[in-house]
Amino acid sequence: MSSPDIAGILENSKELDRLRKEQEEVLLEINKMHKKLISSPEVVEKPGDSSLSKLKMLYVQAKELSESEVSISSQLLGQLDALMPSGTQGQHRRRIGSEQKKKRVKADSEVPRLSPSMRSHLESLASLKGEQVAARITQENSGKDEWFVVKVIHFDKETREFEVLDEDPGEDEESTVQRKYKLPMSHIIPFPKRSDLSSVPDFPTGRHVLAVYPETTALYKATVCQSRKRKIDDYVVEFDDDEEDGSLPQRVVPFHRVVALPDGYRQ
Template sequence: MQCFQPAVESTGSSASIWASSTTTKENSLSLLEGSDQKRKRMKNESDISRLSPSMRNQLEACASLKGEQVAARVTGNNAEKDEWFVVKVMQFDRETKEFEVLDEEPGDDEEGGGQRKYKLPMSCIIPFPKKNDPSSAPDFPPGRHVLAVYPGTTALYKATVVSPPRKRKTDEYLLEFDDDEEDGALPQRAVPFYNVVPLPDGHRQ
């Protein structure tokens, strides 16, 4: 892109000619930028329209999560272990297929101690069941490994189902979290159904 040099002081018509030329170039540049943005928007809409119905439905479902809390893996593929937290979806970009999420309650060891934002691919996000709709939750049987929010935190860990809500006639699972030993035994902890999701394939803990 050509850079304009600063104007030197001059008198008479030469200064006005330079100003007129600069204004014309700026107007032309503005028109070009507007045209480019329109073409990009049309291209993006065209790309989305060419997607299969199932993919379009998936993108719509992702976009509908804006403002909702979801489970998110915030560690990279090369990390020694996966770290999952409860985050809030700020927006979803249909073009890049990425979520922008906000960790509203980062741990005390986080730098700055404030809220943190992440951009994550679809594969790092798991929606929670709806609180007011138990039928939206998977029915995990006893012995099934799941990912669940540890009581009193916003972190999710691997756990084993001891008893599902329907057997207990409540809205809570009874779970045993891995590495949660007390006096040599794993305590059983009650976790609401809407804080329990399927354990991702290849989970590292």
């Protein structure tokens, strides 16, 4: 085993340790935010409060750290495999030992890969089975991304992919057969729950959102026209490119069919 090989393994080991420590720090911050929101849920309704934005940033950071940990762990496995002895004598025994070593290292890396908070998040995504969500789907004929209301059939925690069903393909489709899609987590946005008003976001006047166009299952970019007095009140919005007689009509959309406009939204 050469010195550069040893140095590379030690460097990746240090980086893995740093990532795990940073994950723990982020988890502590997430837990603090959870406790704050549980004890004082009304804080998110105060003007200028950024609790939800901070929580989202922490989740994004936790996700990036987890992915980085997976990448470094894979590099370490590759470095260890490259240094394993080769030859014909005792080859079968060494191969078995190598597989056991890989399994141990993989198991060790998988244990901290997901923080308890992230595991809880994945569990909540799995609970969406049977629920309707907003989904970004790439159209085969045009290659454009469009947002539709779909039904969750299954969530795979290993691949972190959703299997969804487009229950209403539309009259302009060549086939009226309901279509299934497999989509990554980033292409799914859960709708607010009517049974849990405390989790319903309140978008102020002027905020850009993604809303279901009335009497359709398609979502488009819209602008909130007036603030709501109660969480059960509907939104009044103006949809982009919805011009009638030279002006944008104001349309009513139920609060549980309005979500935050995704970063980098393109129509």
